[in-house]
Amino acid sequence: MKSTDFSAFVTSVRHSAPYVHAFRKRTFVIGFGGEVMQGDMALRLAHDCNLLASLGIHLVLVAGARPQIEAEMDARGLPSRYHKGLRVTDGPALECAKRAMGALCVDIQALLSQGLPDTPMAGGAMRVAMGNFITAKPVGVVDGVDFQYTGAVRKVAADSLARALEDHHVVLIAPFGVSPSGEVFNLSMEEVAERVAVALSAVKLIYLCDAPGVVDDAGQLVSAMTADEAQRWLGEGRGITEDLGLYLPYAIRAVQNGVQRAHLIDRDVDGALLVEVFTPAGIGTVITEQSLARVRDAVPEDVGGIVRLIAPLEADGTLVPRGRELLEMEIDRFAVLEHDGAVVGCAALYPFSDEAVAELSCVAVMPMYRQRGFGEIMLAHMVQRAQRAGLKKLFVLTTRTAHWFIERGFREVGVDALPTRKRMLYNMQRRSKVFIKEI
Secondary structure, X not given: OOHHHHHHHHHHHHHHHHHHHHHOOOEXXXXXXXXXXXXXXXXXXXXXXXXXXXXXXXXEEEEOOHHHHHHXXXXXXXXXXXXXXXXXXXXXXXXXXXXXXHHHHHHHHHHHOOOOOOOOOOOOOOEEEOOOOEEEEEOOEEOXXXXXXXEEEEEEOHHHHHHHHHOOEEEEEOOEEEOOOOOEEEOOHHHHHHHHHHHOXXXXXXXXXXXXXXXXXXXXXXXXXXXXXHHHHXXXXXXXXXXXXXXXXXXXXXXXXXXXXXXXXXXXXXXXXXXXXXXXXXXXXXXXXXXXXXXXXXXXXXXXXXXXXXXXXXXXXXXXXXXXHHHHHOHHHXXXXXXXXXXXXXXXXXXXXXXXXXXXXXXXXXXXXXXXXXXXXXXXXXXXXXXXXOOOEEEEEEOOOHHHHHOXXXXXXXXXXXXXXXXXXXXXOOOOEEEEEEO
């Protein structure tokens, strides 16, 4: 093989380096239902958790066991009862839950303890810690329904959890809790994961779901939402599967209480956990307290990011080439759009104040972000900048993106409509079309 055959691999590994640095010795809480332990998904999850742990990430795994409990109850001829998404746990149901969860935890520990040669976990067997980290209380009677041995989290033993993580253990938590009086309660995996993430000030709470994430009315993935936006979508029931309806309220509450990010990703996609953690765009829906995207004025340190954005467009003729030196001289003309701290879009404004008009130039958005409305965000920002400067019109010269501007209120005009100084510099060989918009 030639070395160039590995270019995609080399690029992906290099681009993951910032995330490796950012997440070392930080805590991830991963919540998943018992469905993940059926089939090949369990082994893939173990491999991915092993990789995360080997990179110094502190892992807490919170495992649910609903299908396993259902199977245990079916085998005993016991009916299952639910109210508002929670199991009503009577005495026999609690015994089924204990038996199913106990067997599941043993299986998870076995998966995490592998270390055979020629496997992704070669030499990387993980030490797993379990314990009575959760103090519980009864849910009680809700809407006339007595939940009996179904409980809620009263307290998380955060100090004990933190010590186990510092000792390089992967912590495995079963959704059970014990009350001060010694009673055992069956808990919601979703709530346990959220409360643990908050107690540990985790940087990520990740739920493995039955869907790619939240989708819009057109069936497209909504890759990022603020907690307020997610709350509105939840209230409207938009793009919400049964799993998401269970997980989303806890994801929202987590980020409202200090967890940096809550992620909803597809449990059926091989490597979804790694893609979500180590790529800028991710693969699911991330919930944050504040929006990940913001537009700001460019500074000299942004030149490198702008060069990376526009270089492919200059190479294919979409944009007129600009040298790095020119960019550095004109950096005050630019604004950049950041997503989670990375520059993913840019645009420039060149005013002709004597004619109350400005050229909108160098509009570029990284390909993986072009379906998120970032172009519209950049355009709106530059319109506001022009308005603040007292300008009345924007114009653009383009050879390939005419329809994008037409759809956003620009109309085609002749070269004669350009400001005098710009008209004198018009490149007749390039033959760019001219579009103008009143602002």
